[in-house]
Structures are given as structure tokens and as C-alpha cells.
Amino acid sequence: MGVICVESKTGNIAVIVICYDVYNQKLKPVYPKPEDFSQQQIDEVLLKVEEGDFVEVTKPFDALELFALVSIDGYQGLGLAKETVNWLMHKHPVVTKVKAVGSGVTNPGTKAIMEKAGAKTVKTINLLEYKNDAGEAPFAGITEAIENKLRIPDYKEVAYCLYVRD
Amino acid sequence: MENKTFEVPQDSFCHKVSLKTDASREFEIKHLKREHLELVIDLTCKVFAEREPLGVFLGASAESWRPIIRGVAERSTWALSVLKAKLGILL
Numbered sequence: 715m716g717v718i719c720v721e722s723k724t725g726n727i728a729v730i731v732i733c734y735d736v737y738n739q740k741l742k743p744v745y746p747k748p749e750d751f752s753q754q755q756i757d758e759v760l761l762k763v764e765e766g767d768f769v770e771v772t773k774p775f776d777a778l779e780l781f782a783l784v785s786i787d788g789y790q791g792l793g794l795a796k797e798t799v800n801w802l803m804h805k806h807p808v809v810t811k812v813k814a815v816g817s818g819v820t821n822p823g824t825k826a827i828m829e830k831a832g833a834k835t836v837k838t839i840n841l842l843e844y845k846n847d848a849g850e851a852p853f854a855g856i857t858e859a860i861e862n863k864l865r866i867p868d869y870k871e872v873a874y875c876l877y878v879r880d
Numbered sequence: 881m882e883n884k885t886f887e888v889p890q891d892s893f894c895h896k897v898s899l900k901t902d903a904s905r906e907f908e909i910k911h912l913k914r915e916h917l918e919l920v921i922d923l924t925c926k927v928f929a930e931r932e933p934l935g936v937f938l939g940a941s942a943e944s945w946r947p948i949i950r951g952v953a954e955r956s957t958w959a960l961s962v963l964k965a966k967l968g969i970l971l
Contacts, residue, residue: 716912716956734955745951752938
């Protein structure tokens with residue numbers, strides 16, 4: 715179900731969207747349990763934001779999870795990510811058959827694109843207040859760090875965005 | 881940013897996009913296929929390591945992303961999706 719947006723002249727990939735079937739993932743996880751500390755923390759907070767009975771999943775292709783929306787360097791700011799997500803949600807031959815498309819979103823730009831494509835933000839976790847299962851606050855100080863490193867102002871939450879087809 | 885036209889070819893799954901600001905720059909939205917997989921994994925790992933906020937904050941490397949991204953990307957390819965959809969089987 716994933717798609718890529720490719721520049722015709724150069725063949726370069728400009729945008730990547732990776733997604734998977736939620737029912738299938740429940741039976742056979744899409745990736746191994748992370749061994750790396752940073753990945754464990756990311757996995758834990760994303761599982762928590764995705765937790766909830768947002769959509770009933772009883773069979774394959776009831777719902778899809780949009781795992782990654784990637785704009786490649788040199789192709790940012792052209793509106794291609796938005797166009798690609800719109801096509802995926804509203805034109806893709808398989809995705810248009812599913813009841814819902816969800817995404818645990820860590821980047822405000824991705825959240826805005828999902829919302830413009832018709833998704834609603836159904837849950838958020840404030841990273842400044844968040845405690846992991848061990849009672850630690852792994853994201854304390856993230857707002858200032860991300861403003862300095864990525865120039866994203868006031869960064870403090872992850873969100874679960876959900877598009878439900880009428 | 882509404883700066884593009886959006887054409888939908890009738891007999892193809894390839895959808896064309898061109899920038900209104902520069903019509904010579906055309907793009908095609910295509911299904912993610914197995915032949916794209918290694919490049920897609922490499923690019924996604926690189927971008928996540930450089931720009932995914934949680935990972936940047938925690939110091940996650942491109943290689944730490946690789947097993948996760950590989951697992952998800954392999955499940956995301958078009959051939960596998962179509963096969964599953966047509967046969968109604970779980971893979």
C-alpha cells in the first residue's frame with residue numbers, strides 16, 4: 715500500500731509513504747522489538763498514543779497504519795508530501811477500500827498534512843509530562859532541543875491522527 | 881500550497897503531478913514496489929535520523945531505525961498488498 719513520488723526527469727524519489735495493514739500487523743508484527751534504547755522509548759510512546767478503540771479491526775484491510783511520510787532533501791516545501799498523502803487516501807486502489815487510515819505522528823508538519831487530507835487528531839500525549847513504563851521522563855527538555863536542532867518551535871507532543879471513511 | 885495540477889491517467893496506477901510554479905518539473909506518484917525497497921529503506925533511515933524529532937532528541941542513528949523501517953517497508957510493497965487483497969490471505 716505504500717507509495718513513492720518520483721521526479722519524472724531525474725527518477726529521483728521525492729516523497730515516500732510507508733503504510734501497513736493493521737489486522738495483519740496484529741497477527742504478525744511488522745518489526746522486531748527494538749533493542750536500541752532510543753527506539754524502545756519511541757516505540758513505547760507511539761504505542762501509547764495509538765492505544766484506544768478508535769476503529770474496529772476484525773479483518774484484513776479494515777484499517778491501515780501510515781507509518782512514515784518522508785520528504786527527501788531538495789524536495790521539501792513543494793507541496794508534494796501533501797499531494798502524495800491526498801492521492802493515497804482518496805485515490806489509491808487499495809487504500810480507498812479500507813474503513814480507516816491512522817497514523818502516530820511525531821512531526822507537526824505530518825500532522826498538518828494528515829489533517830488537510832481529512833484526518834482528525836483523536837489523541838495526543840504531552841511529551842513534557844510523559845513518563846515511560848519505568849517512571850522516567852525520557853523527553854524532558856525536548857522543546858528547546860528540537861527548536862535548536864530542527865527549528866521546530868514549541869515542540870511538545872505526539873498525536874494520533876485518524877481518517878475514517880464515510 | 882495549491883500550486884500543482886493533478887492528472888489521473890485512466891489506464892495506469894501512475895498519477896502525474898506537475899508544479900504550477902515550474903511546469904517542467906513533473907512528478908509521478910507510484911506504488912512502492914519491491915525493486916524500490918532498498919533505496920526507500922536507505923532514504924527513510926537517513927531522513928528519520930536527521931529529522932524525526934523524537935529520534936533526533938534521543939540520538940537515534942540511521943542504523944537504529946533500519947530494522948524497524950525494513951520490517952514496515954517490506955510489508956508496505958505493492959505486490960504483497962495486491963496478493964493479499966486478491967487472495968484474502970495473511971502474509
